[in-house]
Amino acid sequence: MGLDATLYAIDEELEPKALSEDERDVFCIATWRKNYELNHWMYRLYQKKTGIYGDKYDVFDCEWLELTHDDLRKLKDDIICSRVRIKEWIQKDYAFVDTAMAKSRKGKRIYYLMNG
Secondary structure, X not given: OOOEEEEEEEOOOOOHHHOOHHHXXXXXXXXXXXXXXXXXXXXXXXXXXXXXXXXXXXXXXXXXXXXXXXXXXXXXXXHHOOOOOOOHHHHXXXXXXXXXXXXXXXXXXXXXXXXX
């Protein structure tokens, strides 16, 4: 199982599920491979937003999770305060969150997509 994940900033008028992989690449902010801790953080957020619980790979795989500016701020705070244990390079460089927050302020919709 690959556990690949990507963070996207997509134009407001576009539907992410309708985009081809090539079209999605244009909107990519960051990608990860086997970042279980970050994925678990996103999965808990998915549960909170949808009320859907179950095996993460059955329920959350290939689901587009929209992240609000507040979600991104919480993620950044959790990274800084080590409340979410994620890969070492992310704890030192969480610029991807700052990039996503800046794009969110400019009207882009931010999405997390996990492909298990």
